[in-house]
């Protein structure tokens with residue numbers, strides 16, 4: 001990937017796409033291509049084909065997807081499966097036909113079986129039943145991985161697939177109805193602090209364990225892999241460390257400087273009990289995350305306050 005080559009970041013307004021775009025700009029890439037969903041609806045096959053014909057990107061970061069937390073996945077299963085299948089099918093196929101040199105597909109750790117041995121190795125893919133609360137999204141992402149592998153096998157198309165763990169950072173979704181736990185808790189603790197509310201409600205039992213990666217680390221890993229990884233096998237991106245939802249809540253409470261109580265609403269779903277990725281493959285290639293959880297949450301809270 002040379003600084004003057006044409007690079008398309010699909011989904012540049014999302015958490016991941018925005019971070020990749022920021023990082024590419026910082027590294028001096030000049031021919032960056034991006035479109036809002038209003039300018040280019042990636043679910044529209046003809047529009048996507050016309051876009052690739054016209055723009056002729058050499059590299060594609062496929063970070064466009066319909067995403068959401070545990071509640072949104074459960075509530076809008078049809079949109080989660082249908083939109084994601086369309087977006088990735090159109091972009092991967094049009095990229096191959098348009099002569100793209102390399103495409104990076106963003107998956108998710110929820111592609112792995114609910115009871116996969118922890119930490120989860122890449123080989124766990126398709127070895128057991130999925131977590132039901134996000135299986136629609138997961139099945140679409142698994143189809144994207146398989147499509148990338150099929151295009152590599154049949155056409156020699158250089159498509160690689162990254163599986164990031166739970167992400168957070170500036171530009172995150174702070175809408176309670178659709179957000180993931182970390183931004184939701186930042187907002188809940190902040191609003192409770194401002195309102196001097198006596199307690200903050202955290203969903204579920206607090207016992208599930210999750211791993212959190214700052215999106216700037218993910219962007220750094222994505223660019224690193226675009227440069228150095230050319231295999232069909234999926235590759236995990238994470239920190240190698242996880243934390244219970246209860247401890248995460250305590251940490252955010254401390255960072256936000258809230259003095260009330262934490263209560264758990266066990267009528268809400270816990271989701272999968274643990275989701276920690278084995279990142280041996282990536283660390284062996286020479287990549288490490290740089291942002292620790294406390295510092296990452298503090299800077300994300302700062303972004304939230306400013307925005």
Ligand code: GDP
Nearest residue numbers: 069070179180181184202203204208269270271
């Ligand atoms: P998941 O990683 O796909 O399960 O998605 P989430 O990030 O939405 O949820 C992770 C865990 O955090 C689940 O056990 C949720 O029940 C729990 N959780 C606690 N409070 C909240 C909240 O306010 N919002 C969300 N989305 N999850 C919460």
